[in-house]
Amino acid sequence: MNSTPTNDNPFAGDSSGIQQRETAARWGLRVGSYIVVLITVAIMLHIFVKGAPVVFRSQWPFVNTQFLTELPATLHVIEDQQGNHIETDVNGADAVKKKLGDHFRAEKTISYSGGGILGPIVGTALLVIVSVGVALFLGVACAIYLSEYAKHGKFLEMVRLAILNLAGVPSVVFGLFGLGAFVLTAPRFVGVPAERSVFAIPLGFTTISFEGWDTCVLSGGFTLAFVILPVIITASEQCLQAVPQGFRETSMALGATRWQTIRYSVLPFATPGILTSSILGIARAAGETAPIMFTAALAFKDKLPWQKDLPPLPADASIFAHWEQSVSRFLGIFTESVQALPYHIYTLAAKIPQNEYAERAQYGSVFVFLVLVASLAASSVLLRKRLRAKYRW
């Protein structure tokens, strides 16, 4: 027999304060989560409120096409006698000044704040294409090796440690590495090695010279590839591991070689996941500033990468000559330095005097940048959702 309870409730809680601690813990955690949400919303709202008016218009076509389709230019602001501010580009400024004669009070020029941001958008796109191409190839190869071939042991531990460390390297270090490795020493085919060539291997018809690729899309793309490599390797390895071991066993038991097994019954089922996570790699590559600062990015460039002056072909040029020039124009895209969105934002924010006109360009660029990255992330989530439904086992 139990001792008689003092009241009618046999389940009454004791008064040791356990309830209070429980409440305190719950609220502590909840407040922490709310702060995170609040900060995210604050950033998004701030950028949206300041940036959306630059990009969107209240009239058809509702988008500031100039901002998205023109190259950055110096903005000229002329104040006339009535105190009106006239915004124009360098040619417009001359015309306005001619019209006003001496009747204007002041002229201000704000670098990079006029025109649009097509140059940076194109540059970022090119850098992303190169970096994701390189990182996917190296990353997937590495992941397949680690997951399917490598024996568990010291070496594998070392490789994993290296990947972990690579993920922890500050991005500016990657930038300096890219400067040293790709801009200054990477091998290229040349007729005559440059003065600064570190090492040259003559092949007869051409020479492999370790003289670097200069600052260009290729250098920047390769540097960015190494920044996102750890993300891609880790994600790819997880996707490969998620493919049931039974598929491998069955395939091997049917007499498939290891590579056949990987090719026909592992990779097809891991590819959706690998692609999905590499989209997140794209977002990361698009956003990095430091790695491209020394390797690819320019503060200002008045031409798109393919608008290069090539010698005009004679009128009777063969189709082959046309073809050759198109190819060299295409390849030339990757050996040009470019503007890039993150670096453009840095330039606008840190390299020019701040005023309302600069601020407008800043927020417009940031807004476009954010929309691009957010839509990449969203498409990654959507893709994952669709592919998960398709590939289930």
Add this chain to the structure above:
Amino acid sequence: MSADPTVKTTPPPVVQVRDMDFCYGTSKALFDINLQVEYHRVTALIGPSGCGKSTLLRCINRMNDRVPSARVTKGEVLVKGKNIHDADVDLTQLRKQVGMVFQKSNPFPKSIYENVAYGLRIHGEKNKNALDEAVERSLTHAALWEELKDRLQANALALSGGQQQRLCIARAIATVPDVLLMDEPCSALDPISTLKIEELMHQLAKEFTVVIVTHNMQQAVRVSDYTAFLHLGKLVEFAPTEELFTNPREKLTEAYLRGTFS
């Protein structure tokens, strides 16, 4: 016992395991195993969990090679008279001729047709007619052709558990192996599907040699011609099934069959 009258002379055993020791790293899993598997017979491996029956089965097609540090430390395994650990043995050819069906049915998430054709494709068969023929023949052998002939392009994962396992059997016999290894093929199936696969096994034995691991003693009685009883990595008794179950020579076998195992 379903002795096959067409076999007149006794050919040498298709699988011979001689004095074999097998280790996982430093721990020994199999001790001094001797086993002969006759052509066109069903041989069952029975024994309590962890006795090494699956390990023994996987020695026959060297699936244990996948496990690092696992190796045969003594003795030899001969398939069709050839030591399968010889340097000139091509693993892909060995596994083509020694097929395997696993405990968990694991069709690839591809079409039924592609599942069955997989083995032939990786061995370089490109002829569409040959593939079609092989798929039909294998599915017929696995008693699936009538059920599935109209939906060969359907995803194999849409099949029921029993059908999936029979599809795995069809996939394994598509390369026309001499020996078919089955690692508890019915342990995840309901009684009706189990019955179908057991019926199938008698049919399969006409074309192939079957080695089956099972934890179900009744199943061993129903399907097998020979039974090997393993305990703690040792082969305790190997005899014709009827003999082993009605008149076991070893005390240990008798105790296991009676269920009075200590």
